[in-house]
Amino acid sequence: MGNILIVAEIQKGKLREATLELASFANKVAGARGGEVKSLVIGSGIGELASELAGKGGGEVFAADDAALANYNVDAWTQAIRAGVEASGADLVLISNTPTGWDVAPRIGAALDAGFVSDCFNIEADDGLTLLRRIFNGKLDARIKVNADVVVATMQPGATAAYEGTSDGKVTDLSVDLSGVRSKFIEEKQAEATGVDLTKADIIVSGGRGLGAPEKFKEVIQPLAEALGGAMGASRPVVDAGWLDHPYQVGSSGQVVTPKLYIACGISGAIQHLVGMKGSNFIVAINKDADAPIFEVADVGIVADLFEVVPALTDAIKAAKG
Ligand SMILES: Cc1cc2nc3c(=O)[nH]c(=O)nc-3n(C[C@H](O)[C@H](O)[C@H](O)COP(=O)(O)OP(=O)(O)OC[C@H]3O[C@@H](n4cnc5c(N)ncnc54)[C@H](O)[C@@H]3O)c2cc1C
Numbered sequence: 001m002g003n004i005l006i007v008a009e010i011q012k013g014k015l016r017e018a019t020l021e022l023a024s025f026a027n028k029v030a031g032a033r034g035g036e037v038k039s040l041v042i043g044s045g046i047g048e049l050a051s052e053l054a055g056k057g058g059g060e061v062f063a064a065d066d067a068a069l070a071n072y073n074v075d076a077w078t079q080a081i082r083a084g085v086e087a088s089g090a091d092l093v094l095i096s097n098t099p100t101g102w103d104v105a106p107r108i109g110a111a112l113d114a115g116f117v118s119d120c121f122n123i124e125a126d127d128g129l130t131l132l133r134r135i136f137n138g139k140l141d142a143r144i145k146v147n148a149d150v151v152v153a154t155m156q157p158g159a160t161a162a163y164e165g166t167s168d169g170k171v172t173d174l175s176v177d178l179s180g181v182r183s184k185f186i187e188e189k190q191a192e193a194t195g196v197d198l199t200k201a202d203i204i205v206s207g208g209r210g211l212g213a214p215e216k217f218k219e220v221i222q223p224l225a226e227a228l229g230g231a232m233g234a235s236r237p238v239v240d241a242g243w244l245d246h247p248y249q250v251g252s253s254g255q256v257v258t259p260k261l262y263i264a265c266g267i268s269g270a271i272q273h274l275v276g277m278k279g280s281n282f283i284v285a286i287n288k289d290a291d292a293p294i295f296e297v298a299d300v301g302i303v304a305d306l307f308e309v310v311p312a313l314t315d316a317i318k319a320a321k322g
Contacts, residue, residue, distance in 0.1 A: 026094055079181060196247040198233055257279075
């Protein structure tokens, strides 16, 4: 049985939470089918982070530590991951379904002539390896068995909890041949700050496509958010349509939020949205479709027209506050 290789990501000098979630998946698979968990950390001056991962379920951690790897570069990462797969003896490579993962995972899949499955939310390993991903807008789960010697999978951030145990893996230096790298890093541009940080909000009132028009955020969602002293959030179609900027987006390709109170208005509850908010302490869902999946994670579900319920709620809160 081959080993499992986690490809770690570093964000703002720390291991990404999504990397520790990969450690959960990897340890689960190793427990069920055998093989060892190994990890790969890529960057410059990453010794401490590699040791941290070795202690948090990453098993033996290969550290590709090179000044030339200080900034993300897809060519260089492909080379590093190739070297990591070879050194680790992995037949399963786990990469987070993040912008970095979207960029590098298909390349490494092609470079290794591996089977590639993107955007998975679970892995089962009791009866061969089965990767689960949602299809048809979250309405069906596809269970995928890959007929290939090596499998590369990207896993949705937030689909499982971060690995909570401890481990005593060792760190092994990994040298990477970067001579064939054809692209070079020029500069990193930070997106303009909007002042919105939903990850710190205690209360979020989110609107979805059910709002029907951009001005409804101002007319319906914003007053409730203000009455509660909370922030506004949104589902992805709303952001894709340009009604709100990306920092407002909750979900797998937006923010993962854990407020005390999350109110979802006119949001169906597709898995990509749920992974971003299901960790909220208390969830209220308002949707006129009683079968909407959002109700499966809601503590309180209101089957009704949001244009009736939300203004009434706003008025009641304002009245209660005096
Ligand atoms: C790779 C990938 C990444 C993605 N990332 C994200 C992400 O980060 N975040 C995200 O949200 N989505 C994401 N999505 C999209 C996701 O799959 C869904 O398409 C999206 O979440 C649906 O948004 P919605 O619930 O607003 O719209 P819909 O699914 O169209 O739902 C609208 C809901 O509003 C209800 N409604 C309509 N009118 C009213 C009314 N008057 N009163 C009450 N209820 C009403 C309807 O019953 C319906 O349930 C991603 C998809 C992919 C493929």
